[in-house]
Amino acid sequence: MRRALLSSLVLGLLGCSAVSKGSALSAVPSREPGMFVSTGGAPAPYVTLGFVQVRGYGVQVAGFADVGHATLDGPIRNALLAEAARMGGNGVIHVEFLDENPSTEIERAQAAANSIQNLASGRGGVEQKDRYVTVTGEVIRFEGAAR
Amino acid sequence: MKRIVTAVLFASAFAGCTMVNSVALPARGTTAEPFVTAGDLAEPHEVIGLVQVTRTGVLLFGNLDVVGTDLEAGFKQALLPAIKEAGGDGAVRVRYQMTQYAPAARVIGAILFFIPLPSSVTITGQVVKLKGAAAAPVQ
Amino acid sequence: MRPLATLMLLLSGCTASTFTRLPAPEASRPFITAEGLPAGTAYDSVGIVQVTRRGVLVFGFADPAGTELDAALADLEMEARKAGADGVVNARVVKQPWTLAERIAGAVLFFAPFPSEVTMTGELVRLRRESAGGVK
Numbered sequence: 329m330r331r332a333l334l335s336s337l338v339l340g341l342l343g344c345s346a347v348s349k350g351s352a353l354s355a356v357p358s359r360e361p362g363m364f365v366s367t368g369g370a371p372a373p374y375v376t377l378g379f380v381q382v383r384g385y386g387v388q389v390a391g392f393a394d395v396g397h398a399t400l401d402g403p404i405r406n407a408l409l410a411e412a413a414r415m416g417g418n419g420v421i422h423v424e425f426l427d428e429n430p431s432t433e434i435e436r437a438q439a440a441a442n443s444i445q446n447l448a449s450g451r452g453g454v455e456q457k458d459r460y461v462t463v464t465g466e467v468i469r470f471e472g473a474a475r
Numbered sequence: 476m477k478r479i480v481t482a483v484l485f486a487s488a489f490a491g492c493t494m495v496n497s498v499a500l501p502a503r504g505t506t507a508e509p510f511v512t513a514g515d516l517a518e519p520h521e522v523i524g525l526v527q528v529t530r531t532g533v534l535l536f537g538n539l540d541v542v543g544t545d546l547e548a549g550f551k552q553a554l555l556p557a558i559k560e561a562g563g564d565g566a567v568r569v570r571y572q573m574t575q576y577a578p579a580a581r582v583i584g585a586i587l588f589f590i591p592l593p594s595s596v597t598i599t600g601q602v603v604k605l606k607g608a609a610a611a612p613v614q
Numbered sequence: 615m616r617p618l619a620t621l622m623l624l625l626s627g628c629t630a631s632t633f634t635r636l637p638a639p640e641a642s643r644p645f646i647t648a649e650g651l652p653a654g655t656a657y658d659s660v661g662i663v664q665v666t667r668r669g670v671l672v673f674g675f676a677d678p679a680g681t682e683l684d685a686a687l688a689d690l691e692m693e694a695r696k697a698g699a700d701g702v703v704n705a706r707v708v709k710q711p712w713t714l715a716e717r718i719a720g721a722v723l724f725f726a727p728f729p730s731e732v733t734m735t736g737e738l739v740r741l742r743r744e745s746a747g748g749v750k
Contacts, residue, residue, distance in 0.1 A: 347665050350663070356656060380546075435668075474500070
């Protein structure tokens with residue numbers, strides 16, 4: 329218990345950063361004919377069809393294996409665009425995203441070490457952490473052939 | 476190693492899910508309803524004020540949203556009436572956030588039915604009134 | 615007892631704010647803005663990125679881990695450089711606020727450091743050559 333508290337304090341003092349990345353969104357002017365996706369506005373006149381919120385859920389196992397849909401790309405590329413298409417849209421603008429609880433490198437290493445230690449000692453199991461990513465966006469349809 | 480692989484496989488079976496909620500609104504100019512956009516407005520307009528609406532409630536049995544705390548209720552039953560009440564034609568720079576539970580949490584909520592899951596939707600924005608030709612009424 | 619109650623009352627109504635100045639535009643460093651690019655600017659999206667810094671506040675005020683906005687801003691700039699982007703647009707900040715009252719409480723309860731976290735998100739962009747000189 330004392331060792332866990334001490335290690336938490338040391339980790340907190342050291343601090344660390346976590347970086348979550350997603351693939352490229354649409355270019356302006358758009359280079360591809362598919363759905364237009366941007367964190368900003370639209371480059372051409374449009375009508376707003378509605379709004380979408382997507383929350384991807386996943387699990388991080390032993391600090392290194394990420395399974396499920398808690399990535400930046402998953403909810404955007406799959407659920408967000410599918411919902412926009414279902415609503416009759418050909419674009420999603422003002423996309424905002426938040427990886428709610430990313431793990432820093434030190435936290436990942438600590439989870440991996442704890443998992444190995446638990447397995448070696450036969451007490452406790454593999455550490456798991458619920459992960460969530462939330463994405464929102466405004467579904468639009470460009471007027472005419474404008475892009 | 477075997478236990479780690481088992482844990483990964485077990486997590487894979489239950490972790491892969493995405494919750495999606497959306498609201499479809501009438502296109503601007505097609506109805507008398509106020510318009511809503513997450514962006515700005517190119518037309519001349521007057522800023523009337525800022526608005527925040529929140530609907531809070533619980534999910535009974537992990538699923539039944541009796542009060543209406545999703546985007547549909549938040550936009551149509553809270554935001555649009557608030558814009559009308561403020562005398563606005565629409566809202567710009569709209570941001571929103573609603574509670575979305577993973578299916579596993581909903582199943583637990585159904586089993587522990589005597590503990591309803593708290594749920595809410597909050598929408599903020601800037602209420603505007605159009606000026607000049609842009610303010611022409613919808614036919 | 616009464617001065618303590620008055621102090622508690624004064625400290626209970628607090629506002630927490632934090633500010634960091636964005637670096638002046640320079641050709642040698644990526645730009646970071648909370649807005650989009652001016653209309654008509656042609657660009658390619660390089661990707662979206664989120665940086666999160668997490669640590670603890672010691673004695674309510676000391677931030678040895680660097681969880682203030684300027685540290686996150688530096689991380690975001692580094693990510694833009696690594697990705698070969700010209701800048702970051704539509705940047706957003708999420709910072710866990712601690713009011714003055716809470717920080718003072720943290721100083722008194724020095725044995726229990728406060729968690730502190732800052733997150734910045736944004737879209738990495740590379741300007742197309744025809745408009746690269748026009749956006750500063």
